Amino acid sequence: MNSRENIAFFVERFYEGMLADPQLAPIFVEVADINLDVHLPHIKDYWYKLLLGDQQYQRHTMNIHRTLHGKRSLVPADFERWLGLFTSTVDAYFVGERAERAKRIAAAIATNMESSLSS
Numbered sequence: 001m002n003s004r005e006n007i008a009f010f011v012e013r014f015y016e017g018m019l020a021d022p023q024l025a026p027i028f029v030e031v032a033d034i035n036l037d038v039h040l041p042h043i044k045d046y047w048y049k050l051l052l053g054d055q056q057y058q059r060h061t062m063n064i065h066r067t068l069h070g071k072r073s074l075v076p077a078d079f080e081r082w083l084g085l086f087t088s089t090v091d092a093y094f095v096g097e098r099a100e101r102a103k104r105i106a107a108a109i110a111t112n113m114e115s116s117l118s119s
Contacts, residue, residue: 001051001090001094001098001099001101001102002051002052002096002098003052004044004048004052004054006094007044007047007048007051007052008044009093010047010089010090010093010094010102011040011043011044011047012040013089013092013093014085014086014089015036015040015043017085017088017089018082018085021081021085023077023078023081024078024081024082024085027068027072027074027078031068031071031072032068032071046061047102050102050105051098051101051102051105061113065113065117066117074113074114074117076114079110079111079113079114080110082110083106083107083110086103086106087103087106090102090103
């Protein structure tokens, strides 16, 4: 996960898994009503920022997820499932320090977001 191409590949595989997941797909498809042509470039930019230091992503992720949480409560099982899919997708395609860093960042994101939304 040391290049834009690797991260883009990862994000696309991760979203394929999430959109096929019976627990998470309804959140993205029915509640958030995401348009993948718009959403995926944002998510790729977010991970380029986190893993490569790229500064194109300037959105505030908590506000986006607070809005979603207001439409349908995000529960601990949702965060656990998201993190499990994230981790298994990384492990399926990548090894090394950057992959381990991505998993640590994702775990922190899930923990912080769950904590913030439940308070």
